[in-house]
Amino acid sequence: MSFVSRSGTVGRPKEFILAGDASASLRNTGFEELKDVKSTRFERKNQHRKSRRADGGDIAPYRSVSREEVLCNPVLLGNVKFDHIRSFQNLEAYPHVFESDLDVLQWACAMTGESPTARMLLKEAQEDGWAIALDDLSQDGYAIDAETQSVLIDHFGMTAPAIGKSAHFRHAMLVNFIKALRQLWHDRRNTNMYASHRPDAIIQLERARAADCETIAILAGWELRAAGHSDFWRYLIGSSIGDMAIAFTQKNETDPTGFYDGSVLTRTFCEWYADETRVGATDTATLEYMDELMADANGKPAFGKNSVSSAAVERLSALPKDRAYLEGMGNNICVDPHFVRMRDTINEAHLSQIIYDTQVVRVEGVPFRDPRLARLIFPENKVKVTE
Incomplete structure (x- = not known):
């Protein structure tokens, strides 16, 4: 028996010769299905779609x-x-x-x-x-x-x-x-921070408070991770303060003793200032609150005259056992441009306007920088001078 294969190159057919008559052997061959090796992974085990409805009925999100x-x-x-x-x-x-x-x-x-x-x-x-x-x-x-x-x-x-x-x-x-x-x-x-400090000092203190709150949240997340709640730590890494969580982890791995002397928290605190959006949002909220205080003051002084001090910044970082992780860093936070400069031009103009409003005397809606000049133009017995 012979047959010609056309699978090769066109024009060069190949001929194969089989020994004996294969037709009879093929007719007598029986086929048996082996069920034990039959694949079932392509068969649907359940004809119905899986129900995604929670137990107890629908949940209104x-x-x-x-x-x-x-x-x-x-x-x-x-x-x-x-x-x-x-x-x-x-x-x-x-x-x-x-x-x-x-x-x-x-x-x-x-x-x-x-x-x-x-x-x-x-x-x-x-x-x-x-x-x-x-x-x-x-x-x-x-x-x-x-x-x-x-x-x-x-x-x-x-x-x-x-x-x-x-x-x-x-x-x-x-x-x-x-x-x-x-x-x-x-x-x-810190109950009288606004009444005792200048507007520019209030901006720095509010930044430090916001950075400290985020740092403590990172610390609590690390402690929850040690308690077995690793999913919460994974959320922190993927959140808006994920850069702070990564900085915390890197510093903790390179300097294990830093977790006990506070340097890990200091590094995490400093990382907060690296995000301009985060700093700008805090400044905007602080400036809007200062506007509200000035409106409620009815012309009276709404802020104090103290500048920010290193001791005040370090006190903001105190831990439950009265240990401040920013100890020794207060002066740098008060003078270093990384912590002090105003990155947003709109917030900078807003702060300048607030400082200007706190330094003028308004008489009948007219601002004066010299109270004596205001009294000469508008006698005190005729109009009320608001300082």
């Missing part, structure tokens, strides 16, 4: 005014037994059963208690009688209401069950809560 929700009033931090929650709740699984804002707040307090540094800040806030609540702050993170002694944490417009399902927004809330606790710590120890 966003809050709506028309929909009834399980909300809660501000909760006193002193009434939150976070040690009890840590003992009887699995903090990894607890978020998946959030039903109300109270569950979210209890989880945040319990997670804060896992960090020794954040735990001390939380206990101090409990002793002072502060309360906590969730609110829609339009991505502002947190807000502090001194009149009602309430800390408001942004819920990003999401319901409690949706927050429990989203690790990103859940960890963002935890970071904001830790920064709010550190801000309360600052407010308790």
Whole structure:
């Protein structure tokens, strides 16, 4: 038997000769299916699509005014037994059963208690009688209401069950809560900063406070990582302060003793000033608040005349055991252009206007730099001079 193959080069057919008559052998050949080696990986195991609906029905991801929700009033931090929650709740699984804002707040307090540094800040806030609540702050993170002694944490417009399902927004809330606790710590120890310092000094002090709050959040995240919550540390690396988290890690790896002498935190603190957007946003918020103070002063002096000192900056970095990680760095922070210069021209013009307004005397809406000249032009018995 022979056949011709056309698979080769055209015009050069190849002929193959088979020994014997193959047709009979092929007809007598039986084929048996071996089921034990049959592949099943291309077969659909389940004919129905996997249901992505959560247990217990649909979860509404966003809050709506028309929909009834399980909300809660501000909760006193002193009434939150976070040690009890840590003992009887699995903090990894607890978020998946959030039903109300109270569950979210209890989880945040319990997670804060896992960090020794954040735990001390939380206990101090409990002793002072502060309360906590969730609110829609339009991505502002947190807000502090001194009149009602309430800390408001942004819920990003999401319901409690949706927050429990989203690790990103859940960890963002935890970071904001830790920064709010550190801000309360600052407010308790520096109550008259605006009344005692010049506007330019206030800018530097507010920068240092903001950098310290971010640094303490990084420190708490590292402590939570050591406690087994590595997912929170991964969130920090991917967040807006990820450069600070990376600087913390690099310094800690190259100098392990720096974690104990404070140099790791100092390096993290300095990294905050490397982001111009971060510094500019802090300056803008500070300048707007100074405008509000000047409007409420009704012509009276709204600010003091003290300049920023190295001791004041170093006090802002005190840790729970009264150890300041910026010790010895205060003078550099006060004079080094990396920490002092105003990068945003709009903020610089805004600050210049505020300084100008604090140095003039206004009489009938007319500004004077010399109060005696103002009284000569506008006699004091006819018009009221506002200094």
